[in-house]
Every structure is written in structure tokens, then in C-alpha cells.
Amino acid sequence: MPRIIFTxxxxxIAPEGEPEFPGETVGEVLSAAFAAHPGLGHYIVDDQGCxxxxxxxxxxxxxxxxxxxxxxxxxxxxxxYVLQALSGGRR
Amino acid sequence: xxxxxxxxxxxxxxxxxRANGGWTLAGDxxxxxxxxxxxxxxxxxxxxxxxxxxxxxxxxxxxxxGGKSWDEIAMPAFxxxxxxxxxxxxxxxxxxxxWSMALGxxxxxxxxxxxxxxxxxxxxxGGASWALNEPLWTMPxxxxxxxxxxxxxxxxxxxxxxxxxxHVSLAVSTGGVWRSEDDGKSWRVASKGLRAxxxxxxxxxxxxxxxxxxxxxxxxxxxxxxxxxHNGIFRSTDNLGSxxxxxxQNCPAFGFAVAVHPTDPETAWFVPAVKDEYRYPRDGKxxxxxxxxxxxxxxxxxxxxxxxxxxxxxxxxxxDVDSTGSSLVMGSTTGGAWVSGDGGDxxxxxxxxLPPVYAVRFV
Numbered sequence: 001m002p003r004i005i006f007t008x009x010x011x012x013i014a015p016e017g018e019p020e021f022p023g024e025t026v027g028e029v030l031s032a033a034f035a036a037h038p039g040l041g042h043y044i045v046d047d048q049g050c051x052x053x054x055x056x057x058x059x060x061x062x063x064x065x066x067x068x069x070x071x072x073x074x075x076x077x078x079x080x081y082v083l084q085a086l087s088g089g090r091r
Numbered sequence: 092x093x094x095x096x097x098x099x100x101x102x103x104x105x106x107x108x109r110a111n112g113g114w115t116l117a118g119d120x121x122x123x124x125x126x127x128x129x130x131x132x133x134x135x136x137x138x139x140x141x142x143x144x145x146x147x148x149x150x151x152x153x154x155x156x157g158g159k160s161w162d163e164i165a166m167p168a169f170x171x172x173x174x175x176x177x178x179x180x181x182x183x184x185x186x187x188x189x190w191s192m193a194l195g196x197x198x199x200x201x202x203x204x205x206x207x208x209x210x211x212x213x214x215x216x217g218g219a220s221w222a223l224n225e226p227l228w229t230m231p232x233x234x235x236x237x238x239x240x241x242x243x244x245x246x247x248x249x250x251x252x253x254x255x256x257x258h259v260s261l262a263v264s265t266g267g268v269w270r271s272e273d274d275g276k277s278w279r280v281a282s283k284g285l286r287a288x289x290x291x292x293x294x295x296x297x298x299x300x301x302x303x304x305x306x307x308x309x310x311x312x313x314x315x316x317x318x319x320x321h322n323g324i325f326r327s328t329d330n331l332g333s334x335x336x337x338x339x340q341n342c343p344a345f346g347f348a349v350a351v352h353p354t355d356p357e358t359a360w361f362v363p364a365v366k367d368e369y370r371y372p373r374d375g376k377x378x379x380x381x382x383x384x385x386x387x388x389x390x391x392x393x394x395x396x397x398x399x400x401x402x403x404x405x406x407x408x409x410x411d412v413d414s415t416g417s418s419l420v421m422g423s424t425t426g427g428a429w430v431s432g433d434g435g436d437x438x439x440x441x442x443x444x445l446p447p448v449y450a451v452r453f454v
Contacts, residue, residue: 010147042148042150042166042168043147046185047171047186048169048172048182049171050185052146054145054146054147084146084147
């Protein structure tokens with residue numbers, strides 16, 4: 001099952017470690033994580049379910065394009081990193 | 092007289108308390124997080140705080156113990172848009188920031204929240220859930236609202252009439268003033284007389300093209316409203332039937348903040364700045380302006396304010412007056428914060444150098 005690693009900035013909100021969630025796309029894996037951790041989803045996606053502008057996702061060491069990140073296919077051994085983009089660090 | 096202040100800043104909430112005649116920093120919350128608004132609900136003692144996290148979006152929190160401990164509550168959210176006709180994914184709106192909050196009719200737990208991009212939301216359960224006010228969002232005129240200060244329009248002012256809490260008025264940057272007399276079921280524009288000098292001549296009084304920076308309502312004379320507008324100062328004394336432009340002779344008319352005396356509609360405070368593409372205190376001299384005669388004349392007050400060149404700017408929610416009208420507080424974009432205990436005659440600096448201040452409130 002794909003594993004997700006959330007940024008430590010989401011401590012107390014996202015699960016720690018490298019938890020596994022089912023899914024064949026990044027979006028499906030994230031949805032499973034959101035279902036298991038109510039309140040987490042809104043930190044990662046906006047009202048329309050789109051990836052937030054200043055969140056960045058890496059899958060299998062590939063920096064995913066924001067527009068297509070959630071539909072990117074993942075495999076049984078995939079590692080998905082959900083991180084803050086440096087573009088949003090100005091505050 | 093209020094003895095407690097909360098400042099919402101770019102790096103958290105800061106609480107000040109008055110004891111033995113002086114103010115001290117008495118606590119903080121959300122250190123490091125940008126906090127954009129605070130609202131106290133005296134009906135149940137709840138304190139609400141809005142955050143706008145740089146990476147992870149806007150958030151809302153609630154405290155039942157005056158700010159010692161907090162619970163995250165639901166964020167207002169726009170309904171998911173339908174897919175386009177060709178199967179294209181539609182990109183509907185998403186809340187960027189909670190820009191204003193107010194107490195709604197129906198008792199404790201009833202709240203309004205105004206957001207960027209121009210959505211008005213209602214909660215009946217203390218922020219556990221929110222519903223978009225569809226009548227305002229779906230009215231055709233809303234499509235003429237524009238961004239003002241932010242890329243998208245936003246509702247920054249919410250006035251609930253103390254005589255009848257189903258009468259709600261709001262102000263939009265940029266979109267003018269809107270009025271409901273049925274608790275939000277229907278809305279009409281209420282910007283007659285507001286003027287935007289920077290527009291083409293024939294459009295300067297267009298009621299929707301106005302950019303009120305903040306609108307406030309006098310608690311004991313609720314037919315009286317004041318606006319600090321992008322274009323100057325305006326006043327309504329006929330319950331939003333019309334607005335009159337006021338042109339101070341001895342200080343700039345530009346600014347963001349305004350506070351009206353709770354028992355004297357003739358008295359209001361402003362923090363003037365050079366208009367509108369510059370936005371700094373004239374001659375580097377940071378002052379408060381006050382009228383006590385409904386805008387016929389203004390006093391320019393600097394007692395207790397910095398005597399060195401100062402380039403502080405006070406944003407729209409960065410000035411507050413308490414329920415007696417004797418205490419005022421303001422916080423600036425460069426982290427200065429001052430309090431007055433004599434109706435603005437003199438000011439003293441709060442004992443902290445703060446991050447940039449977005450909002451201050453007596454709580």
C-alpha cells in the first residue's frame with residue numbers, strides 16, 4: 001500500500017511516521033488519509049478539493065505538477081511526500 | 092472601561108491586560124501563525140479567532156476560556172462546483188480568508204462570517220458548521236464586485252443593528268455597501284452618495300464600484316454610520332439612505348480604520364495617511380484624527396504617539412473603541428500598538444514590539 005509522509009509542520013493534525021493508505025492515485029491515497037484524520041483535508045486541499053497553492057507533493061521522488069498531482073498514479077510501493085512549498089513561506 | 096485587549100498579528104494573538112493603571116502583556120496564542128481577525132461573543136463568552144496560514148489556508152478557532160485553550164472549528168467553505176458541460180472540471184470559489192465576523196440574530200452560537208472572495212456565511216452552532224448566504228452570492232450585481240487590496244473582493248465590515256439583529260449591513264472592497272432587513276434573505280445596495288474619484292467621471296457615484304475600507308455603526312444611535320473609504324470619509328445619518336462625503340481640512344482623508352463613539356454618533360476616530368498609492372503618515376508623522384461634531388472639524392492628535400519619524404499604517408481592523416467610548420486601542424503594520432484611556436486625547440504605547448498587526452479588539 002502507498003505510504004504518505006506529511007510535513008512536520010502539520011504536527012498534531014496529520015499522522016506521524018509513514019502510514020499506509022489505499023489508493024491508485026495520489027488523490028485516492030490522500031482521500032483515505034483525510035477520511036481517517038478528520039480536519040486534515042482542509043489543510044491540503046481547498047473548498048473545491050484542489051491542491052492548495054502553496055502545498056507541494058512529491059511521489060516517488062518526483063515533484064508533481066500542482067494541476068495534475070491528485071490524478072497521478074501511484075503503486076503499492078509508492079512514497080508520497082506532502083510538504084509546504086517554499087513559495088508560500090513569505091508570511 | 093475594558094481591561095483586556097487582544098491583538099491579531101502576523102505571528103499570533105497577543106493579550107494585554109490592565110492592572111494597577113498600566114497595561115501588561117498577559118499571554119499569547121498561535122505564536123508564529125498569521126491571525127487575521129478576532130471576535131468575542133458576550134452572549135456565551137466565546138472568543139473566535141481567524142488564521143490565514145501561508146501554506147495550509149484559512150482556519151478558525153474558538154476558545155471558551157478567554158483564550159487560554161483553543162479548539163479548531165469548521166471553516167466556511169463554498170459548495171463544490173459542478174463539472175463543466177464538456178466534462179471539464181469546473182474550478183469553483185474557495186475561501187481565501189475570513190475577513191470579518193459578527194454576532195447573528197438568534198442568540199449565542201449564531202455568527203456571520205465575511206470572506207474573501209466575497210462570500211457571506213452563517214453559523215447557528217458556534218462555528219461547528221457554516222452555510223453560504225445564497226441570496227447575496229447569487230445576486231447578479233455581485234458579479235460586478237472586484238478585488239480591492241486583494242485579488243478577489245472581500246466582505247470586511249458586518250454591522251448588525253442593535254435595535255433589530257435581523258437588519259444586517261455589510262461593506263465590500265470593492266463592491267459598496269449592502270443591506271438586508273430580513274436576516275440575509277434579500278439584499279439591496281446602500282451606497283448612495285459614496286464617491287470614487289479615481290473612476291471615470293460618469294462612474295464615480297456608481298453604487299457598486301465603491302471601495303469602503305471599513306464601515307462602522309453607532310451602537311446607541313444606529314441610524315448613524317461612518318465609512319473610511321478608499322476615496323475619503325463618508326457618513327450616513329439616515330440608516331444608509333444616503334452618504335455624505337466629509338473632507339477634513341487639516342489632515343488626509345485617506346486611511347483604512349474608523350471607530351465611532353458608542354454613545355455619540357458625532358464622534359469618530361481615524362488614522363490618516365497620504366492617499367492612496369502611498370499610504371504612509373503625512374510627513375512621517377503618525378497621528379490620530381478625531382471629529383466630535385459629525386465631521387465639520389477634525390482634531391489631529393499626536394500626544395503619546397511617536398515623536399520621531401514614523402511610518403506606521405493602521406489597517407481597517409486595527410483600531411477599536413470600547414463600550415464606554417473612553418478607551419481606544421490601535422495597532423500598526425509595523426507592530427506598534429497604542430492605547431488611550433481618555434477618548435483619544437492622549438495615547439500610550441503598549442509594552443511590546445509586536446509583529447505586523449491586522450486587528451485589535453477590546454474583549
